[in-house]
Amino acid sequence: MAADIKTIVMPKWGLAMQEGMVARWLVAPGAVIKAGEEILDIETSKIANVYESPVAGPLRRTLVAEGETVPVGALLGVVADSDVGDDEIEAFITEFQASFVQQAEAAVGPPEPQMIEADGRRFRYLQIGEADGPPVVFIHGFGGDLNNWQFNQEALAAGRTTYALDLPGHGGSTKEVGAGDVAALADAVTAFLDAQAIDRAHLVGHSLGGAIAAYLALKRGERVASATLIASAGLGAEINMAYIEGFMSAKRRKQLEPVLQLLVADPEMVSREMIEDVLKMKRIDGVEAALQKVIGAVFPGGRQALLLTDLLGDADAPVQVIFGAEDQIVPAGHLAGLPSAVPAHKLSGAGHMVHMEKAAEVNDLISRFIEG
Amino acid sequence: MAKKSYRQAIAEALRQEMERDARVIVMGEDVAGGMGAPGEDDAWGGPLGVTKGLMPIFGRDRVLDTPITESAFIGAAAGAAATGLRPVAELMFVDFFGVCFDQIFNQAAKFRYMFGGKAVTPLVVRTMYGAGFRAASQHSQCLYPVFTHIPGLKVVLPSSPYEAKGLLIQAIRDDDPVIFFEHKAMYDEEEEVPDEPYAIPFGEANLTREGDDVTIVAFGRMVGFANQVADKLAKDGISCTVVDPRTTSPLDSDTILECVEETGRLVVVDEAHPRCSMASDIAGLAAQHVFGALKAPIQMVTAPHAPVPFSPSLEDLYIPSPDKIEAAVRKTMAS
Numbered sequence: 060m061a062a063d064i065k066t067i068v069m070p071k072w073g074l075a076m077q078e079g080m081v082a083r084w085l086v087a088p089g090a091v092i093k094a095g096e097e098i099l100d101i102e103t104s105k106i107a108n109v110y111e112s113p114v115a116g117p118l119r120r121t122l123v124a125e126g127e128t129v130p131v132g133a134l135l136g137v138v139a140d141s142d143v144g145d146d147e148i149e150a151f152i153t154e155f156q157a158s159f160v161q162q163a164e165a166a167v168g169p170p171e172p173q174m175i176e177a178d179g180r181r182f183r184y185l186q187i188g189e190a191d192g193p194p195v196v197f198i199h200g201f202g203g204d205l206n207n208w209q210f211n212q213e214a215l216a217a218g219r220t221t222y223a224l225d226l227p228g229h230g231g232s233t234k235e236v237g238a239g240d241v242a243a244l245a246d247a248v249t250a251f252l253d254a255q256a257i258d259r260a261h262l263v264g265h266s267l268g269g270a271i272a273a274y275l276a277l278k279r280g281e282r283v284a285s286a287t288l289i290a291s292a293g294l295g296a297e298i299n300m301a302y303i304e305g306f307m308s309a310k311r312r313k314q315l316e317p318v319l320q321l322l323v324a325d326p327e328m329v330s331r332e333m334i335e336d337v338l339k340m341k342r343i344d345g346v347e348a349a350l351q352k353v354i355g356a357v358f359p360g361g362r363q364a365l366l367l368t369d370l371l372g373d374a375d376a377p378v379q380v381i382f383g384a385e386d387q388i389v390p391a392g393h394l395a396g397l398p399s400a401v402p403a404h405k406l407s408g409a410g411h412m413v414h415m416e417k418a419a420e421v422n423d424l425i426s427r428f429i430e431g
Numbered sequence: 432m433a434k435k436s437y438r439q440a441i442a443e444a445l446r447q448e449m450e451r452d453a454r455v456i457v458m459g460e461d462v463a464g465g466m467g468a469p470g471e472d473d474a475w476g477g478p479l480g481v482t483k484g485l486m487p488i489f490g491r492d493r494v495l496d497t498p499i500t501e502s503a504f505i506g507a508a509a510g511a512a513a514t515g516l517r518p519v520a521e522l523m524f525v526d527f528f529g530v531c532f533d534q535i536f537n538q539a540a541k542f543r544y545m546f547g548g549k550a551v552t553p554l555v556v557r558t559m560y561g562a563g564f565r566a567a568s569q570h571s572q573c574l575y576p577v578f579t580h581i582p583g584l585k586v587v588l589p590s591s592p593y594e595a596k597g598l599l600i601q602a603i604r605d606d607d608p609v610i611f612f613e614h615k616a617m618y619d620e621e622e623e624v625p626d627e628p629y630a631i632p633f634g635e636a637n638l639t640r641e642g643d644d645v646t647i648v649a650f651g652r653m654v655g656f657a658n659q660v661a662d663k664l665a666k667d668g669i670s671c672t673v674v675d676p677r678t679t680s681p682l683d684s685d686t687i688l689e690c691v692e693e694t695g696r697l698v699v700v701d702e703a704h705p706r707c708s709m710a711s712d713i714a715g716l717a718a719q720h721v722f723g724a725l726k727a728p729i730q731m732v733t734a735p736h737a738p739v740p741f742s743p744s745l746e747d748l749y750i751p752s753p754d755k756i757e758a759a760v761r762k763t764m765a766s
């Protein structure tokens with residue numbers, strides 16, 4: 060009897076419309092509606108408008124609540140005469156939804172960053188993968204964001220849960236950095252782990268993020284399954300302040316390009332989009348003040364304030380260190396001071412962004428270290 | 432970060448600045464709508480719904496529906512700016528500037544100069560411009576060259592949703608009168624726009640493409656067209672720099688001239704009429720300062736010196752198109 064059942068679906072208003080929100084139902088189930096009658100208010104990104112019923116008859120069911128956003132074509136309501144049984148309507152809806160859901164799933168895009176509140180602060184993160192066991196948590200460096208792991212996170216997500224987060228002061232996360240030092244940022248990462256209900260994680264940290272991972276491995280060893288420190292801060296006093304200062308002062312692409320080229324062995328790797336993304340991040344309200352605070356706390360007087368090298372041999376969690384041989388920001392020479400118990404890897408042909416420049420090798424090192 | 436439309440980006444900038452600073456107010460014809468009609472509050476939000484949703488958040492004291500009298504409410508906005516508020520007034524179509532221009536060019540634009548720098552006038556006039564909307568000659572013009580001509584006004588032409596949000600926030604925070612031009616054919620264009628507030632500084636051109644052969648300087652909606660052409664020509668081995676000056680006043684002439692020097696060829700794309708336009712202005716700038724670097728005559732792609740026609744097919748011919756831009760680039764490459 061499906062022929063007697065008529066549907067009301069989310070209309071497509073204009074080529075670009077992909078979804079709409081049911082703002083208000085103007086009729087309730089049970090009402091007999093006329094074709095052309097105003098039955099609900101729909102809002103899209105472009106427009107808010109009243110929707111006129113394309114069909115006539117008793118409205119038997121409404122499927123979408125007020126305030127809910129659904130894709131174009133989604134079932135909003137069912138109209139059928141009273142001689143159609145409730146069970147027939149149920150069966151019809153089930154069949155409709157089953158075929159519609161399949162379409163919707165086919166259209167699912169890549170994973171999108173999400174937001175979570177942790178200890179009163181907002182964190183942006185990207186989760187890829189879902190599996191048992193301690194997840195991998197990626198912590199970017201000074202001035203970076205979760206996109207720095209674009210060549211690593213997906214590769215390491217096979218059979219694992221992975222998170223990349225934006226540190227406070229960076230990307231889409233809170234611009235409140237507290238004291239701005241490694242300890243404060245490590246507390247923020249711990250708050251993120253708490254908010255995600257992660258007991259223990261494999262930490263992968265780059266540069267400043269490496270110092271944070273090392274700090275957590277030493278101070279909160281019970282939360283750390285392993286720590287991979289990439290081009291890490293915290294292992295020696297030297298830091299290229301010309302880079303830090305250039306990063307902060309550059310307001311335009313031309314000024315920023317030579318600064319970002321210090322990050323990599325092959326300057327060609329610095330793309331327009333990379334430069335543009337950094338400029339965009341620096342323009343966001345509060346970022347400059349947050350980064351200045353971090354600089355003052357982490358690199359006071361142009362030297363690294365926190366040196367953890369000697370302690371790493373006693374860390375509860377296993378720690379490994381990876382450097383690019385041509386690192387111009389934090390010298391790869393810092394590897395030399397590591398305790399012999401800490402595996403050290405120096406990859407040639409790579410600079411400070413060794414995890415992007417030699418992604419396959421770095422991913423392999425991380426993967427094997429995690430598997431123990 | 433989510434994809435947002437030009438319309439949403441502008442609305443978000445307004446909302447965030449109103450949240451940040453209680454001195455920011457919005458005023459104009461039907462910016463909320465329903466004034467005096469019970470039950471119809473916030474029915475309108477301007478002709479294209481940009482300001483819809485602000486009045487329920489900020490109330491009628493900060494979202495003011497004004498009478499259809501541009502001379503009165505633009506004047507009131509200039510006065511409010513001079514006395515401590517930061518008004519964002521909506522001049523529905525820039526074509527209506529004729530009835531309120533005194534308040535803008537002879538009052539607001541002059542205060543800082545006439546009062547020895549002691550008076551500031553943080554006024555933003557948001558206004559719609561441009562053809563392509565089948566709105567005929569009185570609702571389709573690109574009158575930004577008129578405003579660019581007046582010292583004391585800053586003139587902004589956002590070319591995308593990201594640009595619109597950051598430039599409008601900058602406009603609201605700026606202490607001088609700013610005329611903010613929104614192209615009516617762009618409100619549904621979408622791109623990634625950060626949720627947080629951010630400001631894009633004035634007077635800093637954006638290079639949306641970088642190439643070696645030709646510099647295309649384009650304004651507002653024309654930037655997207657120029658990018659299309661640059662991408663197409665790149666496949667034919669012609670590499671173009673596309674410069675989006677973002678603001679015509681202040682104008683980042685340094686960046687424009689640098690690019691022209693590097694490429695030796697210049698095409699200027701301006702949707703306005705050709706006489707006394709940004710196209711002629713940029714062409715003059717290049718001829719004056721980097722003449723020796725030019726390898727070919729400068730090409731201008733503009734509308735004709737004629738009112739915007741109402742006939743849809745004539746209107747389509749009137750607007751500078753990607754095809755016309757491509758032809759201009761090929762012409763400068765041929766000589």
